[in-house]
Amino acid sequence: MSSGTGESAVQSVDRALTILKLLARDGELGISELAVELGVHRSTAFRLVATLESHDLVEQDSERGRYRLGVGVVRLAGATSARLDLVRESRFVTPRLAADVGETVNVAVLVGCEALYVDQTAGPSALQSHNWVGQLIPLHATSNGKVLLAHAPGELAAEVAAGPLSAFTANTITDPVRLHAALQEVRERGYAIAVDELEDGLTAVAAPVRGADGTVIASVSASGPSFRLAESGLAGVAEQVIAAAQDISARMGCYSDMSVKRRTST
Structure with a gap:
């Protein structure tokens, strides 16, 4: 891409974002009004609006022919709001879990074919815990990823299993059949375990949070060094993680029998 083409693309993005701001300010605007505001020809303003409309970011009033913000903006805002709510509510629970298990606690959400860490709480045993917040991680090689993938639409699991499944350690699951079996196990027992799958010496146990x-x-x-999270004690850690996940779920409005029972007994 030439520098001129690159500058033109950046300018188009800037103008498109300006259109969204103008519509947020004024509610509705016509093409001619937008062209004047942007200082461009009507045809340029129309092309920009048409692109935004194709992504549902703006919509046209069929009777008046003017444009306003579209449902795509609401979806983006809703996704951001939901994540902020999740982080806020989880912080009533994760510090206690981190203290109880003595290890680092992470909260992750599904983003495309990866998991995104949105919050982290370090336990007392985590001397120099790696900060995972904001990082994307593979679904097949982590406990959080396997939980999210196990409960994702079937086509996503098939897409991820189709690979390639990158090997991060000798223990990483890279065989589609093994991955499908592991996901079925996650659904049946209610939690996922990853021992030395993303990093040698790192073990993690994860459970689902419901809306x-x-x-x-x-x-x-909950994750930490494998020498501290020995396999013999993972079932106990899993119980604590599941309980925390149910508490967060209840705070997010999911009142299953188990979460209600926990909330009324504490």
Whole structure:
């Protein structure tokens, strides 16, 4: 791409964002008004609006022919709001879990074919815990990822399993059949374990967090050095992680029998 083409693309993005700001300010505007505001020809303003309209970011009033913000903006705002709500509500629970298990606690959400860490709480044993917040991680090689993938639409699991499944350690699952079996196990027992799968010496246990409609919206995990999180004690850690996940779910509006029972007994 030449520098001129690059500058033109940046200018188009800037103008498109300006259109969104103008519509947010004025409610509705016509093409001629937008062209004047932007200082461009009507045809340029129309092309920019048409692009935004194709992504549902603006919509046209069929009777008046003027444009306003579209439902795509609401979806983007809603997604951001939901994540902020998740982080806010999880912080009532994750510090206690981190203190109880003595390890780092992370909250992750599904983003495309990866998991995104949105919050982290360090436990007392985590001397120099790696900050995972804002990082994307593979679904097949992590406990959080396997929880999210196990409860994702079937086509996503098939897409991820189709690979390639990158090997991060000798323990990483790279065989599609093994991955499908592991996901089925996650659904049956209610939690996922990853031992030395993303990094040698790192073990993690994760459980699903559900929203008001009962669907899985996130995953919460406890992770630490494998020598501290020995396999013989992972079942106990899993119980604590599951309980924390249910508490967060309840705070997000999911009142399953188990979460209600926990909330009324504490």
